[in-house]
Amino acid sequence: MDARNQATWGGRFHSLPSQKMLHFGESVSFDSRLAPYDLACSRAHARMLAHVGILTRQEVDDILKGLDTIEASIRSGTFEWKIEFEDVHMNIEQALKQLTPAGAKVHTGRSRNDQVATDIHLFVKDACKRLIEMLRTCALAFVDHAEQHLSTPAPSYTHLQRAQPITLAHYCLAWVEMLHRDILEFEQTWHAANHCPLGSGALAGTTLHIDRAFAAKALGFVDANGEPLLTTNSLDAVGNRDTLLKFAFACAQSATHFSRLAEDWILWSTAEYSFIHLPDDYTTGSSIMPQKRNPDALELTRGKCARIHGNLHTLLTLLKAQPLTYNRDLQEDKPAVFDSFDQLSMIADLIGDLVPKVIFRTNRLKEACADPMLFATDLADYLVREGLPFREAHHLVGKLVAKAEELGLPLDQIPLQDRIAISPYFDLRIDGLFGFDQSIARRNQPGMPAPECNKDRIAEWKKILRS
Secondary structure, eight states: OOHHHHSTTGGGOSSOOOHHHHHHHOOHHHHGGGHHHHHHHHHHHHHHHHHTTSSOHHHHHHHHHHHHHHHHHHHHTOOOOOGGGOSHHHHHHHHHHHHOGGGGGTTTTOOHHHHHHHHHHHHHHHHHHHHHHHHHHHHHHHHHHHHHTTTOEEEEEETTEEEEEEEHHHHHHHHHHHHHHHHHHHHHHHHHHOSBOTTOTTTTOOSSOOOHHHHHHHTTOBOTTSOBOBOSOHHHHHHOOHHHHHHHHHHHHHHHHHHHHHHHHHHHTSTTTOOEEOOGGGOBOOSSOTTOOBOHHHHHHHHHHHHHHHHHHHHHHHHTTOOSSOOGGGGGHHHHHHHHHHHHHHHHHHHHHHHHHOEEOHHHHHHHTTOGGGGHHHHHHHHHHTTOOHHHHHHHHHHHHHHHHHHTOOGGGSOHHHHHHHOTTSSGGGGGGSOHHHHHHHOOSTTSOOHHHHHHHHHHHHHHHTO
């Protein structure tokens, strides 16, 4: 057979692409990863063609058998991917044609444009489900820590300076909130991907009498009632990559949260903080300094976050100047998406293992909460309860803080006469405002760190994350 005839578009050309062009234009080196989804797409499409009478029963049986053979060879690593066939779709189709004459009919009523759009929708749905499960594991590990530390003191920070007292449970549940938002983002992305582009053709559908709903149901693009979900505009279906953008953004958001956690724990594991102990199996040493214990797992988490952010920007830049509809530029969307999934999967899997093994140094956290400065806002709140405007209360407590610094004394050790000189409200009544338990007990509204608030929230999280 003339080599030109093996190319899917070879009929109108007088020569083949140069070797440079073949290497420049091939995508099979990375989109072969879509093979499971492409095989599923071809199976559903073949069954649909038989359903509407375009293929005979024998032809569809031969096609399905051939696709099974190809799948087995891909799984075993014996399938030969060839760059002259450009991509995953044509490699599989050419192999199918070698196995059965009916293989030449499998592309009836479809284009690579709607084929790849369908493949990536299937990939995104699968990737979202896998990431959601890993994020749930991470979130539940934090819930477990929170349950163990409902009343454990911990300092909170703004601007990397101690701010107010909280509980360790409240700290842990903050990460659960973030991880749950990530889960919701991936759930929304899954729903966005749950619409079938197959049947949109190159850009304007097909004149053949196909059944898009049949193929959609076969591929699992259905609503809660089992009704098929189809894309509703063929131009948009083949030319947009918003589903990939949503996925890349969800990955970037989640990576950002993991990176913030990594930054916190890198600081907390230093001698200066010493709030946590990281397990040996997630740290490394130095090639020259024997005493070093480096938080490499957390530092690499920060680094991989930058990579995932870059992938989102790659997609945005790739899409920003493309006219309708499909353009070959879109071939470059997949490496970025695959890499975001791979990197976030590694991060989530690692953090899911690390979180349960982290040991919180509760004595150090309690010592940090003994700083009377943490209760300065409690003093201002006391003055408000006494009837002072908050701004005046803030000003008076600020003067008290300045006096403590001037005298070189803790805030709760300023002599009574110096306190009263600032305000008569700073009498003996304020002495009871410097205790951790009292401060936390007063923070008992929804979303606050009082143990009873977080106890209720833990029960809610268990129900949400295990449903």
